[in-house]
Amino acid sequence: MPELPEVEVTRRGIAPHLEGRTINSTVVRHHGMRWPVPQGLADTLQGLTVRQVGRRGKYLLLECAQQAAAPVKSGKNSAKTAAEPAIAAPKGWLILHLGMSGSLSLVGPGVAPGKHAHFDLTAGERTLRLNDPRRFGAVLWHPAGDGPPESHPLLAGLGVEPLTPAFTAELLFRATRGRKASIKQVLLAGDIVVGVGNIYASESLFRARIRPTMAAGRLSLARFGQLVPQIREVLSQAIAKGGSTLRDFHSNGESGYFQLDYFVYDRTGEPCKVCKTAIRRVVQGQRSTFYCPTCQK
DNA sequence: CAATTTACCTGGGTGC
């Protein structure tokens, strides 16, 4: 399942092939994603240039403009003058979400689309192809006229990025005061911090030695001081591990499978790697949580 | 009213 690390690795994989290139064609084979793929999207994208491939939480944002950004200026002439060509304002952002079964690949010309290849975007020689068997993913268009991508309804309520300095123990502490929900569910909710999915929530709480069922509002600042670096660590390690498969985007067109060695996730009944106690599974909000009853209090 | 809980979308995998 793509969580933040997989999405970030995907972003890094596709960005070099898309940025600066012009969209030749777009194919929508199935409009029935999480939300309907906008009608007329192919016409909207035709001829636009992908300026930048960004990410917000688990959303990929392809900034599209009418023309390529102005060429890099020489240092000597960098002073702003009236003669300097204006950079075209963005026409909008293509928003992609991989849901739980989606993946992106870059395929060469003539590669036949599989059963679940619902969306193609061709720029240059390569085609960005979205495969998503369960179609929980999304392909949306946010026109520049509606404001920056952060103003999109799906992005507006998102919490801070876990790998930025904005994500601190103080922030988590303040934001959780008065919340009775468990720390696991609060992490998952995404309104305080984004990108911590089911797997990494369990893993980071284990590393921070915090019981997932603890009410978020009762945890001390000191405990968040343990948790925040562990969340950063676990996500960073996963990205680093995925980064090692990035070359596959060049050779095969898609990122290889990668995952960290889990301490607790999906290890019900198996011995804790630290203390040998059997790992337990509980259900919180219809979702499995895994923890060590000895290590996590 | 804000926080929390429930329902829901789909299809691969599993167990009978």
Added chain:
DNA sequence: TGCACCCAGGTAAATT
């Protein structure tokens, strides 16, 4: 082989 059932992420709707 068939088939009912579970499960997953993240959002909307319902409920407290």
